[in-house]
Amino acid sequence: MEELAAEAGITVRTLRFYRERKLIHPPRREGRIAWYDETHLARLRTISALLERGHTLNGIAELAEAFDHGRNVGELLGLGAPTEETPVRLTPEALADYFGDQATPENFAASLELGYLGTDGSEIVHISRRLLDVTAALVREGIPLADVLAAGRRVREHTDALAELFTALVISGGRTPDDLQRLRPLAKSVVEAELSMAMDRRLRQADQGS
Structure with a gap:
C-alpha cells in the first residue's frame, strides 16, 4: 500500500480513504498480502487529475460507479460487426x-x-471519432451537453427507422446481406441529400422570419 501511495503521489491515509469510499477496487489478496496493480495506480492518477479539474469526490465516486458498470467495448461495438466508425480510447481525465x-x-x-461510451479495462471507448468531434464542437458553441445527448437520442430513433426502411427495400426480392453492405453508400447518399435539402428549407424559413 505504501508503494502504491508513493507512486500515485498521495498519502497512505488518503489511499485508505479512497478505498473506504470505494473509489478504487479492492486489491487481490493472497492470505494476508494485498496486491495492487496498474489499474489501481491508473485510477488513483485519474482521481487526482479530476480533482485538479475541480471535480468533487462525490462526483468522482458517481463517475467511477457509472464507469465500472458501463458496457464493455465488445458489447458497444458488437464483436465482429461491420462498422465504418473509428472508436476513440480515452482516459476519464481526457474525457473531462x-x-x-x-x-x-x-x-x-x-x-x-x-x-456512445463503453469501457475497456481502465479506458473509456467512444464509439465514433466523428460523433465525439461533433459533440465537442456543439458544446464549444455553447449548447449544453445534456441537450446534445438528448438530440442524439432522437437522431438515433430516426436513423434506426431509416436503416430499417432501406434494409427492407434492398432485402426484398431475394437480395442478401452482402448486397445490403454493397449498397450501403447509396443509403448514406440519400440521407445526406435529404438532410441537406431539409436544412435549406429551415434556413429559408429562418431568413423569412427574421
Missing part, C-alpha cells in the same frame, strides 16, 4: 478535458445509455 464541467455523472450515464 473534452467537456469540462459538463462531464458530469448524469451526462456520463446518459452517454453510456445511448451507447
